[in-house]
Amino acid sequence: MRRSTVLAKPPAGQPLLESHVWLTLRTLFPYLWRYRLRVVLALACLVGAKVATVGVPILFKEMIDGLAPSGQALALPVLLLLLYGALRFSSALFTELRELLFARVTQRAVRQVALEVFGHLHALSLRFHLERQTGGVSRDIERGSRSISSLISYTLYSILPTLVEIGLVLGVLFVKYDAGFVLITAVSLAAYIVFTVKVSNWRIDIRRQVNESDSAANTRAIDSLLNYETVKYFNNEAWEAQRYDEQLLRWEEAATHSQKTLAYLNLGQQAIIALGVTAMMWRAAAGVVDGHMSIGDLVLVNAFLIQLYAPLNFLGIVYREIRQALADIERMFKLLKEHREIADTPDARNLPDGPLDIEFAAVDFAYEADRPILHDVSFRIPAGRTVAVVGHSGAGKSTLSRLLFRFYDIGGGAIRIGGHDLRQLRQGSLRAAIGIVPQDTVLFNDSIFYNIQYGRPSASHDEVIAAARRAQLHEFIASLPQGYETRVGERGLKLSGGEKQRVAIARTLLKQPPILIFDEATSALDSATERAIQAQLERVAVGHTTLIIAHRLSTVMNADQILVMHDGRIIERGRHGELLAADGAYARMWRLQQQEEVGGGTVVG
Structure with missing residues (x-):
């Protein structure tokens, strides 16, 4: 018998293997590239939005320099203000257009992947479904589908725009000023990113301990409360409270440690930002003093740095979510690669009509x-x-x-x-x-009518009623307040065993198999x-x-x-x-x- 090869999630704090990451992305890419026109237009809008965003500080610099004492100080800022407002609006406009264009791509990709996995699961053998926990498979599909949206969202709306903006800012600094500004900015950003990723990996292990301690405490509390009578029988309230507090103590220590490490992360990030900003402002201020730069240039450099560092404040969260999304997507794609134990041969043919012997x-x-x-x-x-x-x-x-x-x-x-x-x-x-009335009848959580009609979905209303009559079920259904629209509950648990069996018989009779x-x-x-x-x-x-x-x-x-x-x-x-x-x-x-x-x-x- 072939064992399941579904990949387990990596432990928290352990990054996905690079080969796994690229394999997952390569598998996902064709679903997105089917809508290449929308993808290209969305990327163009992304670049347009960032060009407008980078243009705002440049225009602001011109406004400040234009306010220097001169005869046309009244007219010039008006034009610049109008252009400033236009750039602000353009940035928002291109951002929204990007989301409108890509929304269909994202949702369609999620739909197609989920549908393909769903169809593949139905094509797998009964052995696979008996060995797997249905709830676990369902969660893999749910998390994988949701993670596709998350991965695209974080990539397209957080990571990629930031990279484009960094490139544009470095280009402006290099063209308008000198390589020193580019070097300081690049080193600061690299230090910020490396520090954030390293510390975030370290903190994920600590967050996992917090979550596990919280779950353990919650489980212990629920177990104790569910066994309320047993606790009372043996007079063990104090013992239960002590056991619960042991888990709470572990949670307290882990949560406190997590909060401390978050403070370290924030302080380290701010220290890197402060050093980078100080170095940039020192160089810009020296340029103003020397006469090589204007006050507007000083404001421009400061604005660039603020714009760059603002999205990076969420880098730790985004990095963690992207890594988790990639793991969830990989688990779902592994379901698609699950071997089909029972498959039609290439030359398989249809069963002929007419009387059939076995x-x-x-x-x-x-x-x-x-x-x-x-x-x-x-x-x-x-x-x-x-x-x-x-x-x-x-x-x-x-x-x-x-x-x-x-x-x-x-x-x-x-x-x-x-x-x-x-x-x-x-x-x-x-x-x-073949039509079967099984020993253990399982019904869909829908109406009685739906469950009978499931034997032949194209059957008419009268045919469903006729099948129910032949199964000695019609009188019972007619006695129900909602009749054939009565819902049977999860797995048909609202019906008795005999009633479920008669629904199964009616369903098979409706199918009319040889x-x-x-x-x-x-x-x-x-x-x-x-x-x-x-x-x-x-x-x-x-x-x-x-x-x-x-x-x-x-x-x-x-x-x-x-x-x-x-x-x-x-x-x-x-x-x-x-x-x-x-x-x-x-x-x-x-x-x-x-x-x-x-x-x-x-x-x-």
């Missing part, structure tokens, strides 16, 4: 290599006939239906429908030809309802190739052939009367069930 030919099967389930199982169900399989729990009866649906591939032998090996048929065509499987179809019904539905199922089975899997032998008496299974092998076969006459395992099961029914009747009486 044949198991020397079938061996094991869910786990060291735990075989079926051993050399061979039988045939002629088209339009009914074969029943009985036996004690664990005999391998329900495995037969899973193999017919090709949820698993067999280890040896062959299963044929209409003379075609299942492995050579398209799975969609195969499963469209092959029917009844896997303990009446196991949850009372005797009267069971007899009514059993008679209906027998009428429905006429003309259908039918496999009945049952524990209660009274439901299979009229089958054309009965197979008795024990430990994955067929130990007896024949009609009801023949098996009783043989006085073997079937006869013993029959006598035992008859005694149980008589004993049950005596108790009730």
